[in-house]
Amino acid sequence: MKLNQGLQRNLSPEEQKRQEKTRKLVYNFVNITMWASVIIIGILIAIAPAEVPEGAPEYVHPKAYYTLMFTESILGVICMNLPSKVEKNLKIRIPSGMLIPFEIFLYCAIFLGETRSFYYNVPHWDTFLHFFSAGMLGTLAFSIISILNDSEHVPFNLSPGFIALFAFCFAVTCGALWEIYEFTFDGILGLNMQKFMTEDGVPFVGRAALQDTMKDIIVDVCGAGLVSLFGYFSMRKYTTKWVDNLQLRREEPEDPERKEIVQKSESAGKEKISEPELTIRSSEKEAQEFLTDFPKAEDRPDIPKQR
Numbered sequence: 539m540k541l542n543q544g545l546q547r548n549l550s551p552e553e554q555k556r557q558e559k560t561r562k563l564v565y566n567f568v569n570i571t572m573w574a575s576v577i578i579i580g581i582l583i584a585i586a587p588a589e590v591p592e593g594a595p596e597y598v599h600p601k602a603y604y605t606l607m608f609t610e611s612i613l614g615v616i617c618m619n620l621p622s623k624v625e626k627n628l629k630i631r632i633p634s635g636m637l638i639p640f641e642i643f644l645y646c647a648i649f650l651g652e653t654r655s656f657y658y659n660v661p662h663w664d665t666f667l668h669f670f671s672a673g674m675l676g677t678l679a680f681s682i683i684s685i686l687n688d689s690e691h692v693p694f695n696l697s698p699g700f701i702a703l704f705a706f707c708f709a710v711t712c713g714a715l716w717e718i719y720e721f722t723f724d725g726i727l728g729l730n731m732q733k734f735m736t737e738d739g740v741p742f743v744g745r746a747a748l749q750d751t752m753k754d755i756i757v758d759v760c761g762a763g764l765v766s767l768f769g770y771f772s773m774r775k776y777t778t779k780w781v782d783n784l785q786l787r788r789e790e791p792e793d794p795e796r797k798e799i800v801q802k803s804e805s806a807g808k809e810k811i812s813e814p815e816l817t818i819r820s821s822e823k824e825a826q827e828f829l830t831d832f833p834k835a836e837d838r839p840d841i842p843k844q845r
Contacts, residue, residue, distance in 0.1 A: 586601045
């Protein structure tokens with residue numbers, strides 16, 4: 539089964555403009571916030587003492603305190619601009635329904651979570667973000683398998699169960715790779731991404747030191763499982779509109795014949811041709827060229843030769 543076999547809901551021009559405007563507003567807000575965090579935290583690192591002297595006020599922190607914030611803010615700036623690079627280099631269109639939640643997630647995870655210390659001050663903030671990210675990755679997996687399966691050279695159909703299993707494994711694997719990343723950079727840079735110690739630097743002991751990592755993995759499994767099950771039953775009932783509207787799609791190369799029809803219409807000062815009418819005109823032009831090349835019925839390749 540291919541996910542794009544269903545009918546995709548065509549958005550009206552007004553809806554497309556509204557989504558694009560919302561996407562730009564969210565992107566600009568989050569991007570400005572990330573850059574402001576990088577600049578401010580960089581200044582704080584420069585002026586912060588290597589070690590806090592005795593009797594210093596509570597708001598005075600050492601350089602190491604700001605290292606994680608600075609690292610995460612730099613990572614956030616890179617991730618914010620990653621989708622545009624993917625669209626440009628891989629010729630893939632990412633819908634606003636995927637980009638807006640992704641940008642909101644970065645804002646909640648990096649700016650609110652690390653810079654504003656929501657991970658320490660807001661209960662279950664980390665749990666909520668892991669569940670949300672697992673759901674996003676599970677949804678992304680449906681798009682990935684659809685793109686990989688969209689091949690004319692290797693035609694085969696995948697069962698809904700296999701697609702759902704792939705989405706689940708993909709999301710959980712990404713969650714595991716993230717925990718490996720946190721563990722690695724905690725050791726290299728002396729950070730506390732895995733929350734194995736308190737905000738004051740007091741390390742946890744025994745099972746408490748593993749609690750955050752294991753909780754994150756369990757929440758990833760729950761979020762990925764929920765989205766995979768929802769996708770599975772949706773495909774069984776052939777109601778995949780929610781997947782189609784959130785699906786990454788390859789940009790089709792522009793048809794020169796369709797472009798010629800549009801240009802002639804615009805030069806003649808006529809109204810813009812609708813997409814269905816454009817398709818009909820392109821088909822009529824192809825039919826006329828076919829009849830020109832094969833004026834006689836016996837010369838046409840689609841008609842069997844009579845013996």
